[in-house]
Amino acid sequence: MKKRAKILLVDDDEDFVEATKAILETRPYEVIVASNGDEGLRKAREEKPDLILLDVIMPVKNGFSAAEQLKRDPELAKIPTLMLTAFAVKGVQSSIPVSRGFALETEDYIDKPVSPEELLARVERYLKKG
Amino acid sequence: MKEKILLVDDDPDILDAISMILQSQGYQVVTARDGVEGLASLRAEKPALMILDLLMPKMDGFAACKELQDPRWAKYRDIPILILTSVREEASRRRYELETGLELDVDDYVEKPVSPDILLERVGRLIKKKEKA
Numbered sequence: 001m002k003k004r005a006k007i008l009l010v011d012d013d014e015d016f017v018e019a020t021k022a023i024l025e026t027r028p029y030e031v032i033v034a035s036n037g038d039e040g041l042r043k044a045r046e047e048k049p050d051l052i053l054l055d056v057i058m059p060v061k062n063g064f065s066a067a068e069q070l071k072r073d074p075e076l077a078k079i080p081t082l083m084l085t086a087f088a089v090k091g092v093q094s095s096i097p098v099s100r101g102f103a104l105e106t107e108d109y110i111d112k113p114v115s116p117e118e119l120l121a122r123v124e125r126y127l128k129k130g
Numbered sequence: 131m132k133e134k135i136l137l138v139d140d141d142p143d144i145l146d147a148i149s150m151i152l153q154s155q156g157y158q159v160v161t162a163r164d165g166v167e168g169l170a171s172l173r174a175e176k177p178a179l180m181i182l183d184l185l186m187p188k189m190d191g192f193a194a195c196k197e198l199q200d201p202r203w204a205k206y207r208d209i210p211i212l213i214l215t216s217v218r219e220e221a222s223r224r225r226y227e228l229e230t231g232l233e234l235d236v237d238d239y240v241e242k243p244v245s246p247d248i249l250l251e252r253v254g255r256l257i258k259k260k261e262k263a
Contacts, residue, residue: 087231
């Protein structure tokens with residue numbers, strides 16, 4: 001039997017986490033949760049997930065800083081990372097400047113709120129690529 | 131002595147070079163090395179213009195711009211902000227929108243490297259605009 005895909009969900013909004021976890025668990029996915037960027041990075045290292053859903057706005061360490069650290073780490077950089085944002089994403093994807101000499105290229109941006117179908121479709125698409 | 135300009139950048143070479151360019155035209159220059167120092171200087175020095183880098187340690191330029199939207203900074207809001215950065219304008223605006231849901235509210239945006247002439251022209255324009263207001 002194929003191993004279940006492991007998804008790391010990093011978001012400080014408990015209601016969103018609960019709802020999203022429930023949606024993801026309708027599929028054979030194992031869901032791990034972290035509530036800020038630091039915890040997310042730690043769990044990414046420990047659990048080696050197959051995909052990361054990362055909120056942009058969080059306390060302690062925001063999604064951009066966490067994603068920068070993920071993408072700088074050769075071990076973690078290959079994990080597809082989808083950014084969750086409460087502000088509508090429009091237009092073409094462009095790299096986001098996060099620090100001197102580092103522009104962030106994550107796999108995708110997902111607008112909140114997102115329908116269950118859309119969320120699952122995106123997750124599935126990047127799991128397949130990985 | 132001409133107007134006072136606050137220059138915020140974490141790169142000491144940029145601080146030196148831009149200070150020299152501005153001082154050559156008689157402007158007074160105050161410098162800061164990150165957003166925290168920059169906002170403190172803004173309060174203390176009340177400059178005629180702030181030139182702000184975006185990517186800096188501690189508090190970066192994005193966070194400084196966001197902080198300035200807070201009502202307690204209302205009386206400093208008439209100080210024009212010129213962003214001076216090596217990051218492309220479109221990419222910066224996009225990041226700010228994703229993070230805050232707001233448009234980056236700055237008076238001008240200049241990409242590094244910039245020639246002294248162009249920088250001085252843009253600085254002069256903003257200072258004139260402020261005097262008229």
